[in-house]
Amino acid sequence: MKTSEKLTILADAAKYDASCSSSGSSRSNTAGGIGSAAMSGICHSWSADGRCISLLKILLSNDCIFDCAYCLSRRSNTLPRATFTAEEVADLTINFYLRNYIEGLFLSSAVYGSPDRTMADMVDVCRLLRKKHRFNGYIHLKVIPGSSPELVRQAGFLADRLSVNIELPSEQSLKMLAPQKTKRTIMVPMQQIGEEYSGFQRDRMKSRNVPCFCPAGQSTQMIVGASAESDLQILTLTENLYTRMQLKRVYYSAYMAVNTSPNLPALTSGPPLVREHRLYQADWLLRFYRFQAHEILSAAHPFLDDRLDPKVAWALRNFDLFPIDINRASYEELLRVPGIGVTSARRIIATRRLCAIREEDLKKIGLVVKRARHFITIGGKYLGDHTMSHQQLVGAMRSAEKPGSIKLLRETRQLRLF
Amino acid sequence: MTSSIYLHDGSFEGMLSAVAFAVKSGGSVHGIYDEKSYSVQLFDMVVTVPTDSLQAEKLFSYLKNLGEYAVQFTINGFLGEERAVGFHLYQMVQLCLRHGARALELYRDDSIRYLSQLSRRVNGEAHRLSGLIRFRELKEDIYYAPFESDCNVIGYLARHFSCRMGSRQWILHDVGRNISLHWDGSKVQSIEVDSAFTTYVLENGEVPDTHLGNTERYYQQLWQSFHATIANPDRENRKLQRQLMPKRYWRYLVEMRGN
């Protein structure tokens, strides 16, 4: 089979993976080599679905021995199968890289032979790139559940980022939809990566000669909407992954119906994009706004409101904490006001050092005044509308949200440089 | 006292000289412009400031002492090529003379906000283009990338690619401004690109076939097919694609050819 045919098959099979980030690693070029990695990540193009293309995202093979209900490449489907050789992947990566099409490689694979056999081949691709071609660009390697610790270790020395996909948010769903995967085969490598990552990082503080282990950290992905878990379960799991396993990112992938199965949503159902979007917003609150999962959702409200930004929803439920005064509130308090982001909160603090903020300054500083005004006072003056009932306020905040297509997929954009 | 307009020769040093001159004059300032972008109006008090390296240097080292923001606002302000920037830099210096470096974060001030936004725009475009640049492998084993940009960011791009491409030679060509930089594997130098070649590139968004390396078309096609395949039809969102990758950049993008 020609490389071009393989590329079509194996890029098509990889398109369901949400992550394409190339951030978090800083690597410089070495003598005789090519490439470097930029800390902030770089998008090289955007595909017709509006997602950033940063890496050559492909599977090494789609010839799977597993039979996950939600996956197109599963064993029981009849479709063209292909497997790249290590040289083919290296050649594509290098040549795309030299033309500046990509930041590096994102290699994943279906399981062929055995998890270890697959993982060993993936590690070989990385070794070929790093050692023979002296490639210093970004490599994101997916770890096959059930891979041996030794292979995971080797992978960590070669790749910038590793990820083990959680796939489904509970063991029960895993049993039902991904029968050959277990919580153990997923969590064990994840834990190992977490521990080695922290361990090597600690040692590197003492000596620069200690090798880098997976310098951009690890991420994972779960499918949303294929199984019955609530947003509360998903977000709590996410929080644990961030705090206990030191994950860098958790990605959510709205389930796309590709197979028929009694245990899955119908083929005709579209991917739950709004839900995915709300989860990313809530995830954002965990990572940058110092929120905890139980503040955003509770057993009484286990799902995110699809018509409200989760931060707005939180503020409306905790309206007794507001209004707060722009000239007196702490950084943490400012961050919790809808319409104030990390940048504008920082600017408020910086400006206040010099002079008090006036009402007419708010917009200039970058607040979304339309949203923030209901939650703030300035010099004792409430900027919202006193006569509005709480119900009316909720209505106003809902209609202030434009769920247009642009906002929906915003998460796929990479973090801007400050 | 009437307020004056100061003109400079359009170079970085010239701009700094004019700002320094305006500050020193102590009078009220109406505008500071590149003389090429300015036509004299009746009643304008116009002063043409000769470029004075020493004054420019002095001002620049004052700005350096104020810290990174001041330097960024100044350099990016210049690279942003906006007509009004001289005046805002003058305002910035005045504010800093009064309040010190803290003034650089005074976002309620119009000039600081202007400079901060302009600076972000320049950084943003440099960052964006570091991804959108497309090299073509030429016969002579040189990688060549034509592009057009709103701000003058070729310097930032050259810095980026010189750390990245190792011993491979490249040429970055800002076709709009007709500036080219060449990396020979150890240093960056300004060069001139043949004008017939440049005209062809400008018109076609691509290098003439006769100059392309043997495998160039092959990898272009692979990239095009990868680019088309990796999109999810179920999530198609061309509007978002255009928003994140504005059409004005498509001309030299191999994958957007024919779109």
Ligand code: SF4
């Ligand atoms: S292991 Fe499961 S999810 Fe992965 S390719 Fe095979 S069937 Fe698909």
